[in-house]
Amino acid sequence: MEIKSIVLRQIKMDLLHPFTTSIGTEYDKDIILVEAKSTSGRSGWGESVAIMEPIYNEETVQTNWHMMSDHLIPLLLKKSIEHPDQVSERFTRIRGNFNAKAAIECAVWDLYAKEQNMSLSKALGGVNEKIEVGVSVGIKESEEQLLQEVERYVSEGYKRIKIKIKPGWDVHILKLVRNQFPDIQLMADANCAYTLDDIEHLQALDEFNLTMIEQPLDYDDIIDHAKLQAKLRTPICLDESIYTVEDARKAIELGSCKVINLKIGRVGGLTESKKIHALCQQHNIPMWCGGMLEAGIGRAHNIAITSLANFTLPGDTAPSAHYWKEDIIEPEVTMEDGYIRIPNGPGIGYEPNLKRIDKLTLYSKTFTNREV
Ligand SMILES: O=C(O)CCC(=O)c1ccccc1C(=O)O
Numbered sequence: 001m002e003i004k005s006i007v008l009r010q011i012k013m014d015l016l017h018p019f020t021t022s023i024g025t026e027y028d029k030d031i032i033l034v035e036a037k038s039t040s041g042r043s044g045w046g047e048s049v050a051i052m053e054p055i056y057n058e059e060t061v062q063t064n065w066h067m068m069s070d071h072l073i074p075l076l077l078k079k080s081i082e083h084p085d086q087v088s089e090r091f092t093r094i095r096g097n098f099n100a101k102a103a104i105e106c107a108v109w110d111l112y113a114k115e116q117n118m119s120l121s122k123a124l125g126g127v128n129e130k131i132e133v134g135v136s137v138g139i140k141e142s143e144e145q146l147l148q149e150v151e152r153y154v155s156e157g158y159k160r161i162k163i164k165i166k167p168g169w170d171v172h173i174l175k176l177v178r179n180q181f182p183d184i185q186l187m188a189d190a191n192c193a194y195t196l197d198d199i200e201h202l203q204a205l206d207e208f209n210l211t212m213i214e215q216p217l218d219y220d221d222i223i224d225h226a227k228l229q230a231k232l233r234t235p236i237c238l239d240e241s242i243y244t245v246e247d248a249r250k251a252i253e254l255g256s257c258k259v260i261n262l263k264i265g266r267v268g269g270l271t272e273s274k275k276i277h278a279l280c281q282q283h284n285i286p287m288w289c290g291g292m293l294e295a296g297i298g299r300a301h302n303i304a305i306t307s308l309a310n311f312t313l314p315g316d317t318a319p320s321a322h323y324w325k326e327d328i329i330e331p332e333v334t335m336e337d338g339y340i341r342i343p344n345g346p347g348i349g350y351e352p353n354l355k356r357i358d359k360l361t362l363y364s365k366t367f368t369n370r371e372v
């Protein structure tokens with residue numbers, strides 16, 4: 001596979017509804033799209049999940065632009081590659097910066113699958129033809145507003161409801177939702193809002209038959225999570241704390257979690273995602289695919305990875321219309337009875353809508369491989 005050029009585009013999209021978590025509110029998204037073009041004339045696409053402020057992890061849209069332009073793209077274009085697994089290998093000498101690495105690597109995976117005339121799902125070893133869909137519900141202005149929203153999602157067919165929590169918006173909120181919906185698959189995501197001083201408070205959640213509680217403690221912790229898990233019946237799921245397959249191994253060994261949320265961008269790409277998947281499968285740790293309010297390209301990659309066998313829990317992979325007035329792919333992602341069908345066309349299986357992307361583009365830059 002000869003990569004002839006890489007095009008970076010920064011686009012800006014308004015979210016249909018602001019999204020609030022314990023770490024802040026997002027109203028719109030600046031997104032870096034990566035297009036990898038081969039000498040055969042095909043294009044593979046990736047999308048960075050980095051946001052403007054380093055509040056979820058240490059990366060930002062700007063640090064991603066810099067890392068891609070000045071470090072990662074030059075490394076990628078230096079020598080040709082036979083298989084996308086080589087991309088993360090080549091990037092290992094660059095520390096961290098996983099969102100930036102993943103966006104480029106995902107574009108190469110899409111390109112590779114297209115060159116093999118294979119769906120990305122198949123190229124990754126996916127087995128499922130459709131995936132179960134959950135939805136992540138942000139912190140709201142009022143309890144009434146939250147209950148109304150949950151009611152709508154349940155009636156739309158979502159298979160699992162995730163409620164964002166923080167101190168002051170937690171036990172009583174989950175009690176309300178659980179009372180009104182005794183049978184739904186329900187979970188909570190704290191985005192690191194608690195410490196071990198809150199153990200007793202968090203134990204109150206054990207009453208509500210939650211499928212799991214996601215990332216209650218600090219973003220880089222796996223030690224205290226193990227202490228907390230020993231005191232909670234509710235399974236802990238790690239999100240922010242898992243950057244690599246090595247992190248996952250240590251967390252499993254320590255008993256820091258019973259479930260793992262995989263985000264392709266958080267772990268540096270699809271090759272690392274496959275490694276984490278294999279490890280979790282071996283240790284009977286169920287997984288699901290997390291979301292970062294992706295536009296269509298990132299969403300398509302999430303859908304492809306979720307087709308692997310050990311993604312046994314519904315993910316945060318809601319359809320396009322949940323986030324956007326108009327997405328950047330065709331067709332848009334749709335859900336039927338709580339499922340998304342895995343597309344079987346080549347690569348990600350959705351076409352980037354170039355007209356729409358051009359309209360949203362703030363700036364772009366092309367990097368050419370002069371050797372090919
Ligand atoms: O994309 C989605 O719908 C999931 C949204 C979500 O929960 C989230 C969105 C932004 C940052 C962090 C998270 C999270 O899973 O912690």
Ligand SMILES: [Mg+2]
Nearest residue numbers: 189214215239
């Ligand atoms: Mg999370």
